[in-house]
Amino acid sequence: MATVEELKLRVRELENELIKCKQKQCAMEEAHSQAANRPRIDKMSAEVVDSNPYSRLMALKRMGIVDDYEKIRTFTVAVVGVGGVGSVTAEMLTRCGIGKLLLFDYDKVELANMNRLFFQPHQAGLSKVEAAEHTLRNINPDVSFETHNYNITTMENFTHFMDRISQGGLEEGKPVDLVLSCVDNFEARMAINTACNELGQIWMESGVSENAVSGHIQLIIPGETACFACAPPLVVAANIDEKTLKREGVCAASLPTTMGVVAGLLVQNVLKYLLKFGTVSYYLGYNAMQDFFPSMAMKANPQCNDRHCRRQQEEYKKKEVEQPKVEVVEEEEEVVHEDNEWGIELVSEVTDAELQAASGTVPDLPEGITVAYTIPAEEPASGDTVEETEQSLEDLMAQMRKL
């Protein structure tokens, strides 16, 4: 039977052990919360000290590259698709100190994603937007985040998506400055295209081929450049038999290199566009097999199936007439690739009959770029559509050339 003295001793021992345990717990929590945070920074500084996360970016001003780097904090960018390209895109923008990011994805992180940058094995099972927001907030707490864990192509989500890109700017109620498409399928690209045409929202598209060795980025200005319904999406030919690519039930290959390069070229184009330096590319391809980078520009198609695209074209024409071009000319000159043999190349599966039935025009393309697929003719639901699809391929191409 324990004496009072023995019990008192035991109480003291337990109290000490408990204090130690709680102290260790505190230390672990603190380490965790330290890991999670650096203090927010109110004003970007150019001071050259090790503790300033913006010193190397602000140096772009001193170097004469960017006039007003701080302006980056006033911009909002929506990233649709937070996979191999989208996650790295979001990370680059976060590290550059963008004002606000909207992230859209409905996928979960899997170990099968570990061959690309950004996500880590311990995040497997989390939603991509949730995992990404956590990592990005740690990296730069100065950025505002808004995440949406849904598929933008369903009717209800699409309406919400439209609402957020038109209202979800840094100042609620204002539109975002740019939408970036980092999705991996046709439906999602078309949904973004439809939304941006309706809203007159400038956006950039990106893509990586299923064989992992080519990719591209593209700037789309509704009414001015070709939209996704104007012409089939372009891809960089990777000099590989297309038949190998399209086998049923085969999982797509991917590489952290190709996706990192495409994300880098995309965000570089975003920075040049937002901060007004260098030449913004309309289309830039990357063929990893030959280290070949074709570039081009493509104008909107007056016969586009998307009525909002046609409306934007009308509005653009009116604006052009009202205020003559001042500085756009210079950019266009730089972008169009010289010395290329222009010719039409199509993926091998497309027959002439399918081509004739295609409602989108087939553009003249520089060497190394092909169309991914043609847009099938829609059911003749309205007289409008019939009229357009009745045109022969030759007519469409002749019109395209005239543009």
Next chain:
Amino acid sequence: MATVEELKLRVRELENELIKCKQKQCAMEEAHSQAANRPRIDKMSAEVVDSNPYSRLMALKRMGIVDDYEKIRTFTVAVVGVGGVGSVTAEMLTRCGIGKLLLFDYDKVELANMNRLFFQPHQAGLSKVEAAEHTLRNINPDVSFETHNYNITTMENFTHFMDRISQGGLEEGKPVDLVLSCVDNFEARMAINTACNELGQIWMESGVSENAVSGHIQLIIPGETACFACAPPLVVAANIDEKTLKREGVCAASLPTTMGVVAGLLVQNVLKYLLKFGTVSYYLGYNAMQDFFPSMAMKANPQCNDRHCRRQQEEYKKKEVEQPKVEVVEEEEEVVHEDNEWGIELVSEVTDAELQAASGTVPDLPEGITVAYTIPAEEPASGDTVEETEQSLEDLMAQMRKL
């Protein structure tokens, strides 16, 4: 005064609280160690399941891009410099499942590095190699790591560096398969050049300009292509007044985009070289202002200052005579950039007198590429050196053209 019963109650309370505290601590530790690990994988599988981190890489075989992807596990790569380019390079190789990585750096992580990919704020203060190894091991525990937290340019460390790249392969005693230079200064590049010339070690160099808007990668095969002592290092001109770049005491600008693109192009070239697919680039530049990507190839200079380079050239010539070329020809054809106006461009600070005194040859360069600096003539310590530096620029260039 407490009774025995009261004390017993207190002991029970404390014991329960202690158990709870220890349980929570365990849970925190487990969460931490789970975060730190996925199980090791003995054999790369092509199975298409969410839990297979290699499925998208093994798909490169099915797509006809790579014949034997598993071979990646047999290679060792040394990455010298774990900064903006080196850290992303190491991460890409880790995610691709490289056999072994050797990391060399002597810097610490700072918040000022947060404008580039890879490191996170909670790692500030850690050595770069230590922080990198921790992150990379979590991402892929199948990779072997060896880290060296030192400056390779000091005499003693240089000897150790030579030893490790000649002995530190996956099988101890065998050399590494490739050395990647991701350093940010001339001395470190020259140290790598000296070591690789002496050992006949193939390496790749990378660099990003101080204004953050251009970069390059370069493959160097001792005895075959120009080494760093053969000709001044090449850089991509960024169409910016060079005087802005060289102001004293100004910190260099950097961007996650440019560094991500350069790391992506570098590791893509590494994969193409190691796994034998596509065309390996000898020199590939990236000019972000115009999205311009010049490429070229440059042969070794028989008057190179580095005696080991000259020895490697002799050995290469002997080999060439003994076994005529079989497949190298094809690659060379692809790499040399066509349709370029070849001309010499030099940074504005270099005077003609300095040029004449330069011991390295000044190569013919394609548009958009310039030499970073010329190599100053050494003190005439040996007759050998005098003989070489006495040649006029014209002589050297004439020789260069004959190559």
